[in-house]
Amino acid sequence: MIASAAFDILLCLLIVTVAVGSVAARDLFGAVALYIVYGLLLAIGWVRLGAVDVGLAEGAIGAGLTGVLLLGAAARLKAAPDPPRLRIVPLLLCLAVSLGLGAAVLSLSVPQPGLVPLVQENLAASGVGNPVTAVLLNFRGWDTLVESVVLVVALVGVWALAPDDLWDGRPGAAQRVKRDAVLNTFGRLLPPVGLMVGIYIVWIGAYAPGGAFQAGTVLAAVWLLAIMAGVAEPPPVRRPLWRALLVLGPAVFLLAGLHGTLWGAFMSFAPAKAKTMIMAIEFTLTLSIAVTLAMLVLGRPRRPA
Amino acid sequence: MTDLLYVAALVILANVAVSAWRVLHGPARADRIMGAQLIGTSGVALLVLLYLIHGSSGVLDLALLLALLAAFAAVGYVKSRSADGAGDPEVAGGEDP
Amino acid sequence: MTATLVYGLAGSVLVGVGLYGFAVRRHLLRQILAFNIIGSGLFLLFGALARRTPDGTSDPVPQAMIITGIVVAFAATALAEALAERYQELTGRTALEEDSKPAPPDEQESELRG
Amino acid sequence: MIADAVTVLLIGAGLFFFVAGTVGFVRFPDVHSRLHALTKADNLGLGLVVLGAALQAPDAATVLKLVLVWLLTLAAAATVAQLLARSALEDGAP
Known part of the structure; x- marks a missing residue:
C-alpha cells in the first residue's frame, strides 16, 4: 500500500520535473529531448490510472511520432537566443491557476460512479467487450467520426503550406541511406513485426485495451521508420490511391452511420450487426489514421513528384 | 511479492530520474538522445513489472509497443542532423552509395 | 482514491507549468511544446477524476474522449509546426512579434512582399 | 513458491545491471564510453527482468510476448x- 503510493508520488514528481525542465531548458534541443521523455512517463502514468487504452495511445504517439516530428522541427527552425528569464506576474498567475485546479481536485475527490453503470448496462448491445471501444465507436460514434475528419483537415492544412511549384510534389526529403548497413537492415526487419503488432492491437481492441487509434499510430510510426531507413518511399500527395486511403476510414464510418438511419437514428447500430460494423470501421479507420498521421509527420511536399 | 515488485519498480524509477538529469544537461546531443533511449528501456522494464503487479495483459501490450518504437527518437535524431533531414551517419560525406 | 489525488494534483501543476511556458517562451516551437504540456495536464486531470468510481474501475467515457484528444492534439501540433516553418521562411523569424512593439515600416513592407 | 523466489532473484539481478548501466552513463567521461555502458548493461538487465516475469506467465502466448519485447529492445539498442x-x-567526439 505504502510502496504503491510511493511509486505514484515519485512518478508524478518525475513527470512534473521533466515538464518544468522542458519549459526551462536553455536550448531548443534540450526542451524537445525532455518532451520526448515526458510523453514516455505519461504513458506509464496512464497505466497506473487504470486507463491502458489511453496509455497505448500516449505511448504510440509519445514514443513513436512526436520524437520524429519535433526533432525534425527543431533542426529546421532556427534556434533564436531565448534565455530563460523569471517573470514574476505570469508566474503568480499560473500558480493561481494550478492552485485553483488543485483545490477543485481536492473538493471533487469523493467516490462517484460516473457513467460506468450506464456503459456496463449497454455494453452487451454495443457489439464489443471493451467499454472504451464501445464508447468510441458506438455510444459516442459522432465524436470519433468528426475526429477522423479533423485529422484529414489538418493534413490538408499542412499540404496547403507548400510553395506553388511543389503543390502536388512528394513530402519529405530523399533519404540517403547506405544499403544493407545497420539502419537499412533495421528498416527491413521492423515493418513485418510492426504490421503484426498493429493488426493485433486493432483486433484485440474489441474486447481488451487497443483499437484503431493506437494501431493506426503504430503502423504510421513503422512506415515512417521504413521511409527513414530508405526501404519505402512516400508517395506524391496527388496520387489518387493514397488520397482514397486517407478518406476510406471516415467514409466507411459515415456509411455505417447512414445505414443506422434505417434503424431509427444516425450512427446507431443494431445489436446483431454492431460487431461486424464496428470491426469494419476499426480496420479501415486504422489504415486511414496510419496514412494520415505519417503524412502529417512528413509534412508538406518538399520535392517534385 | 507485490511489495518487492514495487520496490523494484521504485529502483527503476530512480534510474529514470538519474537518466533524465543527463537528458537535461547533455553535454553532447548524442548524450541526451541516449538518455531518452535509456528511459525507453527502463520504461519497458517498468511496464513488465507493472504487468506482474496489475496482472492485466494490456500493460504487457504497452510494453511491446514501447519496445517496438524504442529506436524511433534516436533514428529521428540522426536523420535531423543534416540540413534536409535525410542524412545518415553511415553514409560518409553524405553522398549516395 | 490516492491515485485520483496524486495524478489530479500533478495534472493541475502541469497546466500551470505549461501556461507559464506559453506566456514566457518566445520561440514558436517552445510555445507549441508548452501548449502540449497544458493539454496533457488537462488530460491527466480529467483521467484522474475518471478514476474516482467506488470500485476503482476507470470510467470509459472520459478515457475515450482523452484518446480522441491525444490524437487531435498531435494533428494540431503537426499543423502548428508546419505553420511555424512557413512563417520562418517568409519572415526569417521564429517568434511572433510582440503586440506592444510594431515592426518598423520598412520591415513590414518586406513582409508584405513575402 | 520456488518460481516466486527465482523471479525475485532474477529481477534483483536485472536491477543490478540497470543500476550499473546508469552509474556508467552518469560517471563515464566521454560519449562513447557512456554509450558502451548503457546499451549493454541495460539490455542485459531487461533480459533478466523479462526472464523473471516469464516464470510467472499464465500461458505460452504471454511468454512469447515477453520474449518479443526483449528481442525488439535488443534490436533497437543495437x-x-x-x-x-x-x-x-562526426560531431568530433574523441
Whole structure:
C-alpha cells in the first residue's frame, strides 16, 4: 500500500520535473529531448490510472511520432537566443491557476460512479467487450467520426503550406541511406513485426485495451521508420490511391452511420450487426489514421513528384 | 511479492530520474538522445513489472509497443542532423552509395 | 482514491507549468511544446477524476474522449509546426512579434512582399 | 513458491545491471564510453527482468510476448548504438 503510493508520488514528481525542465531548458534541443521523455512517463502514468487504452495511445504517439516530428522541427527552425528569464506576474498567475485546479481536485475527490453503470448496462448491445471501444465507436460514434475528419483537415492544412511549384510534389526529403548497413537492415526487419503488432492491437481492441487509434499510430510510426531507413518511399500527395486511403476510414464510418438511419437514428447500430460494423470501421479507420498521421509527420511536399 | 515488485519498480524509477538529469544537461546531443533511449528501456522494464503487479495483459501490450518504437527518437535524431533531414551517419560525406 | 489525488494534483501543476511556458517562451516551437504540456495536464486531470468510481474501475467515457484528444492534439501540433516553418521562411523569424512593439515600416513592407 | 523466489532473484539481478548501466552513463567521461555502458548493461538487465516475469506467465502466448519485447529492445539498442556512435564521431567526439 505504502510502496504503491510511493511509486505514484515519485512518478508524478518525475513527470512534473521533466515538464518544468522542458519549459526551462536553455536550448531548443534540450526542451524537445525532455518532451520526448515526458510523453514516455505519461504513458506509464496512464497505466497506473487504470486507463491502458489511453496509455497505448500516449505511448504510440509519445514514443513513436512526436520524437520524429519535433526533432525534425527543431533542426529546421532556427534556434533564436531565448534565455530563460523569471517573470514574476505570469508566474503568480499560473500558480493561481494550478492552485485553483488543485483545490477543485481536492473538493471533487469523493467516490462517484460516473457513467460506468450506464456503459456496463449497454455494453452487451454495443457489439464489443471493451467499454472504451464501445464508447468510441458506438455510444459516442459522432465524436470519433468528426475526429477522423479533423485529422484529414489538418493534413490538408499542412499540404496547403507548400510553395506553388511543389503543390502536388512528394513530402519529405530523399533519404540517403547506405544499403544493407545497420539502419537499412533495421528498416527491413521492423515493418513485418510492426504490421503484426498493429493488426493485433486493432483486433484485440474489441474486447481488451487497443483499437484503431493506437494501431493506426503504430503502423504510421513503422512506415515512417521504413521511409527513414530508405526501404519505402512516400508517395506524391496527388496520387489518387493514397488520397482514397486517407478518406476510406471516415467514409466507411459515415456509411455505417447512414445505414443506422434505417434503424431509427444516425450512427446507431443494431445489436446483431454492431460487431461486424464496428470491426469494419476499426480496420479501415486504422489504415486511414496510419496514412494520415505519417503524412502529417512528413509534412508538406518538399520535392517534385 | 507485490511489495518487492514495487520496490523494484521504485529502483527503476530512480534510474529514470538519474537518466533524465543527463537528458537535461547533455553535454553532447548524442548524450541526451541516449538518455531518452535509456528511459525507453527502463520504461519497458517498468511496464513488465507493472504487468506482474496489475496482472492485466494490456500493460504487457504497452510494453511491446514501447519496445517496438524504442529506436524511433534516436533514428529521428540522426536523420535531423543534416540540413534536409535525410542524412545518415553511415553514409560518409553524405553522398549516395 | 490516492491515485485520483496524486495524478489530479500533478495534472493541475502541469497546466500551470505549461501556461507559464506559453506566456514566457518566445520561440514558436517552445510555445507549441508548452501548449502540449497544458493539454496533457488537462488530460491527466480529467483521467484522474475518471478514476474516482467506488470500485476503482476507470470510467470509459472520459478515457475515450482523452484518446480522441491525444490524437487531435498531435494533428494540431503537426499543423502548428508546419505553420511555424512557413512563417520562418517568409519572415526569417521564429517568434511572433510582440503586440506592444510594431515592426518598423520598412520591415513590414518586406513582409508584405513575402 | 520456488518460481516466486527465482523471479525475485532474477529481477534483483536485472536491477543490478540497470543500476550499473546508469552509474556508467552518469560517471563515464566521454560519449562513447557512456554509450558502451548503457546499451549493454541495460539490455542485459531487461533480459533478466523479462526472464523473471516469464516464470510467472499464465500461458505460452504471454511468454512469447515477453520474449518479443526483449528481442525488439535488443534490436533497437543495437541499431541506436551504431547510429549514435557514428553521429558522435562526426560531431568530433574523441
